[in-house]
Amino acid sequence: MSHPIIVDGVSKQFRLQADRPNSVKEFFTRRDRDRAKTHFWALDDVSIEIPQGSMYALVGHNGSGKSTLLRCIAGIYRPDAGQVKVSGRISTLLELGAGFHPDLSGRENVYLNATILGMTRKEIDRAFDDIVSFAGVEQFIDSPVKVYSSGMYVRLGFSVAVHVQPEILIIDEVIAVGDEQFQRQCFEHLYKLRRDGVTIVVVTHGMATVQTMCDHAAWLDHGVLQEVGEAPAVALSYLRRVNQAEADRQDLEAARAVEKAKADADAGSGPADAGRPVIGRSREADKVPSRPRITTAGEHWGGGEVTITSVEFLDQSGKAVTVVGERSALRIRIGYEASGVYEQPTFGIAVHNESGLHVTGTNTRLAGRSTGTISGRGWVEYDVDRLPLLAGVYEISVAIEDQFSQHTFDRYDRGWTLRVRHDGEQAVVGLVDIGGDWTLGADHSG
């Protein structure tokens, strides 16, 4: 497979703006400063290879160097060390309406923007109508772009960027500005481009996008490459780190709150103060009675017509547990609440192991089980007689979808952790016990 983009040991250093000389005197006197203190590495020895026709995601928190890397690939920044090899015509969409002049009309800006991206006048003439209709701004094409809404801005910008017939398309987190419909339209178009062999590099914070749309991903943290590989696995590692950081922060806050409460109690604060948190809590509960707060680590999305209200793991005795033994019975109980009447909803679960491997997954539709018509509150259970999973930590995803699994009502991705305990019997190694048995026999023919 060919690699139109090869990033080889790229490092990029920036000078801290605060460190700029502020006066003539400073300019002449501050020659011998420690470079390590006045500069920081935005990218530190990053090497990735992006295969032809793939959709490649760069993930990481804000300030991790993703955008800098994109700019190095696009040729806007010159790396301080290493090199970027790019073969093919690049089109970039790095910022909302970059290159648009507010006083000029949409039409003039399309021409200007497309020439910046390297198109000739004739090529633009030919693609002009497509660009405008894709962006859906026909009506406003002769108005100055300063009267455009931010959505129209980004649509026009995206439309130009994808119509310049790029071989490589580089997109920073801008699609998120458009509305749902336009985002879908964008992704559809990106799919089409990818089928045509266009290599696409995106920066995104939507892990669902990464997991479902991208082939490969690279995770950057403070300019250092953390992980490169298949998109779902990288996204998972990244999410795990984020969740860990979030949990740590919450623990810290909880500890602080306890301390503060203690301090308040010691100070003998009035009854009004003591009552406040309680009122806050009950008010919150009034507001969203149908949606109890499920505290889970995973990504959560869905239309909310039917919501998951609880997920419990029950052992043989029907007790809620978080740890079960190998080969024991397990029942997963999913509580739901429907805001209306829904026919044949699909309930599903999935199990991933710690390293993101999809161990198993099923739903009522695949299993051919009718779920009838639901309304109000209720529950479904998934029974396992003898759990084949071997000792380890597993992550359980739960989803409720419509009849055809096309619309997600509610979904928690890797929302719950199930620990499987070693039961002392070391008969099988690996991930699962497929439950076979050995029989020995002798061939009597001889």
Added chain:
Amino acid sequence: MTAPAKVWEYRTLITNLAQRDLRSRYKKSLLGWAWSLINPATTLGIYTLVFGVFLSVEAPLAGNGHSKVFALYLFCALVGWNSFAGGVNTAMQSFLAAGGLLTRTYFPPEVPVVAGSLTVLTQTAVEAGILLCFMIAIGNIGLSTLLIVPILVLLTLFSFGIGLLVALLNVRYRDVAYLVAVGLQVLFYATPIVYSESIVEKHPAAATALKFNPMTHFVGAMRHAVYLLQAPTLLNWIVMVGATAFTVVVGWTVFAHKAPQFIEEI
């Protein structure tokens, strides 16, 4: 690929940027393009009044042998000066204005400066056209008038070279814009524009200083070709070509080398 070849590849963008500047420049103004003529006309009027009338600086006899119009003698020099000052200032502005764009998409950083030079050249062409109309009106026109084209092209390139340097420096040190404003003011009076070279004959030091100012030669060449209807002197040509080659080569080399680094700080 060399820098000029890269820039040539982006010629469509250059013309588009220049058009954008020209189109958006006078948007929302009632007089529109008339402003581009009102400015030089006012300058010309004031200088003619102050220097030609009150201080009675006398213009030499024009090439046609009978006219002696100080306003036109001054106008020849002003067209040259405006081209230079406009070129340097526009280079700075257009590079700074394109800075944001340069951090979001790739194109050669010279492009906005070249586009800026083109807009100035357009403005200069309009002013030169008006100058020639007046010259035709007083019947002061000859073969040498045609030399206005190479002179102004050289001058545009000369300004472009200097413009690249100051545009680059201005990105890092905004002092440069102020410095340039002061420098242009000094240079304006250090160039025989509102006076003729002959008035400093009694001050040898000043006369020498004028000779070392390339603008003296550009302005002198303009006056020779358009007002006096003579070919500019050989020294004029040597200085004009030499200075242009020097600023373009040095300016462009430094710019190509440093611009990518400076852009990151915009």
